[in-house]
Amino acid sequence: MLGYALRRLLTLVPTLLAASLLVFLFVHLIPGDPAAVLLGDSATPEEIASLTRELGLDQPLYTQYLLWLGNVLQGDLGTSIFFRIPVTAVIADGAETSILLALMTMVWIVILGVPIGVVAASYRGTWVDQVTSGGAMLFASVPTFWLGLYLILIFSVTLGWLPSSGYPSIRDTGGLANLRYLLLPSFTLAAPNAALIIRLVRASMLDVQREDHVRTARAKGLAPWKVSVKHVFRNALIAVAAAFGFTFAALVSEAVVTETVFSLPGIGRLVVQSILRRDYPVIQGVILVIVVLYMVINLLVDLAYARLDPRVSLK
Amino acid sequence: MTRPNTDASDLLLDMRGLTLGVATPDGILPVVQDLSLSLSTGETLGIVGESGCGKSLTSLAIMGLLEGTPVRVLAGEIFFRGRDLLRLSPRERRAIMGNEMSMIFQEPMTSLNPVYRIGDQIIEAIREHRPMSRRAARDRALELLTMVRIPDPAGRIDSFPHQLSGGQRQRVMIAMALAGSPRLLIADEPTTALDVTVQAQILKLIVELQKDTGMGVMLISHDLGVIAETCDRIAVMYRGRVVETAGARELFQDMRHPYTRGLLDSIPEADEDVDRLSAIPGRVPTLDETITGCAFHPRCARAGAGCDSDQPALTAFAPTHFARCHYPLEPDA
Ligand SMILES: Nc1ncnc2c1ncn2[C@@H]1O[C@H](COP(=O)(O)OP(=O)(O)OP(=O)(O)O)[C@@H](O)[C@H]1O
Ligand code: SF4
Ligand SMILES: [Mg+2]
Numbered sequence: 001m002l003g004y005a006l007r008r009l010l011t012l013v014p015t016l017l018a019a020s021l022l023v024f025l026f027v028h029l030i031p032g033d034p035a036a037v038l039l040g041d042s043a044t045p046e047e048i049a050s051l052t053r054e055l056g057l058d059q060p061l062y063t064q065y066l067l068w069l070g071n072v073l074q075g076d077l078g079t080s081i082f083f084r085i086p087v088t089a090v091i092a093d094g095a096e097t098s099i100l101l102a103l104m105t106m107v108w109i110v111i112l113g114v115p116i117g118v119v120a121a122s123y124r125g126t127w128v129d130q131v132t133s134g135g136a137m138l139f140a141s142v143p144t145f146w147l148g149l150y151l152i153l154i155f156s157v158t159l160g161w162l163p164s165s166g167y168p169s170i171r172d173t174g175g176l177a178n179l180r181y182l183l184l185p186s187f188t189l190a191a192p193n194a195a196l197i198i199r200l201v202r203a204s205m206l207d208v209q210r211e212d213h214v215r216t217a218r219a220k221g222l223a224p225w226k227v228s229v230k231h232v233f234r235n236a237l238i239a240v241a242a243a244f245g246f247t248f249a250a251l252v253s254e255a256v257v258t259e260t261v262f263s264l265p266g267i268g269r270l271v272v273q274s275i276l277r278r279d280y281p282v283i284q285g286v287i288l289v290i291v292v293l294y295m296v297i298n299l300l301v302d303l304a305y306a307r308l309d310p311r312v313s314l315k
Numbered sequence: 316m317t318r319p320n321t322d323a324s325d326l327l328l329d330m331r332g333l334t335l336g337v338a339t340p341d342g343i344l345p346v347v348q349d350l351s352l353s354l355s356t357g358e359t360l361g362i363v364g365e366s367g368c369g370k371s372l373t374s375l376a377i378m379g380l381l382e383g384t385p386v387r388v389l390a391g392e393i394f395f396r397g398r399d400l401l402r403l404s405p406r407e408r409r410a411i412m413g414n415e416m417s418m419i420f421q422e423p424m425t426s427l428n429p430v431y432r433i434g435d436q437i438i439e440a441i442r443e444h445r446p447m448s449r450r451a452a453r454d455r456a457l458e459l460l461t462m463v464r465i466p467d468p469a470g471r472i473d474s475f476p477h478q479l480s481g482g483q484r485q486r487v488m489i490a491m492a493l494a495g496s497p498r499l500l501i502a503d504e505p506t507t508a509l510d511v512t513v514q515a516q517i518l519k520l521i522v523e524l525q526k527d528t529g530m531g532v533m534l535i536s537h538d539l540g541v542i543a544e545t546c547d548r549i550a551v552m553y554r555g556r557v558v559e560t561a562g563a564r565e566l567f568q569d570m571r572h573p574y575t576r577g578l579l580d581s582i583p584e585a586d587e588d589v590d591r592l593s594a595i596p597g598r599v600p601t602l603d604e605t606i607t608g609c610a611f612h613p614r615c616a617r618a619g620a621g622c623d624s625d626q627p628a629l630t631a632f633a634p635t636h637f638a639r640c641h642y643p644l645e646p647d648a
Contacts, residue, residue, distance in 0.1 A: 215426070216488070
């Protein structure tokens, strides 16, 4: 398994190179001149030209790419045009918010998606099933920004239970209690994905329930809950594990919206703002980090898959 | 609850008037009707009949595995060692399942859980009814794998099902069924899905295990040849009813029901031309076709007056030989 993981990581190298080129080209295709945006309306053409030179933006595109790539390979993502500090530092700043947001979202997805899916399957065809499946359908189709705004309206504005925006670092005063700032955003982000997991868990539980080996388990005289957990759920998990990979991909794009709605100082909002500021190095850096993360998560999902299903052999 | 005047005989299983129905959009259709059969300790009872005649549903009803299917018990009693299984609570039934009574199925390829090692699946069956350490249960599992003649049990115990052949998987299923030292083993077409050579081996194994343990065996098959080789007593089913039942030798020497004859004639003899094989003409009627009288009459060459209107009663031809026919075959001269 370790050998497989290492080999997979090696095959990531060419993929990453191709991805880096795409990212670089894509970013430079965004219309607008960073120097002009940075200097504002009052700048003279001379000022803009000199800043452009200073930023190296007057060089041919391939030179810029090779320079950037060379630095990236040494772990240097460049310097933010806007903040004038290393891109790695800018990303590190937003990482705390985004990582905690992602973790809390995953927790929501698991604690909502799995048990509700199991219950819906167990009470298949009853009102319990109809309510949970209907609810899941509803949450799966609600746009993230709309749900976010409504949650703010209910829990922050009307009830006043939770903060509506921002997130002070847990290293600041407040400590871990600051996580309450992420409760609404993480729920918002989790809801549509948890809804998908509910439906998936339910469907795969029902599929597995029909399989012959479940009858064998019952023929052993096992109590129904043991059959459900040890035999049905354990097999249903195989299909669900694969879905967590897709879920992550969805989270990345939805996180951008969520962080914007809740004004969270995370990576998602950083991307949006950097695009507005034409902060090329930051955009490139963030996208590259996301690509790497995505690939690593896919690898982890494949490994988990092989762990869960002994019939899958890693080659 | 307890069967009246239970003699201290070895009567293991005694089904009386078992009637099963399947719920369909058109209402409840009978799939097994007024089925009475019994089985003694140490006896092998064969149940034979074409596909769809209700063999599997009968065995699932005995095991208590109808839940989750649209099939329900409409009437009847199933006494197992003197207790009516149909009156037990689910918990009481589970205490018997996989313990005093166990079952092996037709599909060895899919009847084992693909994600657990076979040893763990056997250990689960052992520990469910006999609390013991994992260590002790593993030793017992090895013993069981040896009993069912899995080659190299110690090397195989940690295999996953997909690493075994069909025949080996069926052996594992048998080992699992033996985990509780059952008094009754129900084998529903245990060899149908296997290669011919493997079929013979598995049947031989079941017969030997039956001899060694003294358990009662209910062997279900659509193949009268298989049943003939292995069983002490045979029940022939057609469309949800027992049409003839007798001791194995008795049945072959003195068969009375035209359907039994038809089944026998459709077994190819080793030295026989295949084109001489006479299958029963026609097909098994589907469930929603109502057939009055004897259900076999549309296919029966002997059918005469009354066959299409009156259900023939189960008539005794000898103390242990019964058949349901208005115009039974004459004994061979
Ligand atoms: N789950 C079910 N839902 C509806 N009808 C069923 C179901 N299971 C069985 N039946 C019907 O009940 C009848 C008896 O089925 P059963 O499985 O007992 O037959 P069988 O004798 O075991 O046949 P086979 O040799 O094909 O295994 C068949 O006509 C079948 O179509
Ligand atoms: S009762 Fe009539 S139709 Fe039925 S098997 Fe006997 S002869 Fe044939
Ligand atoms: Mg069957």
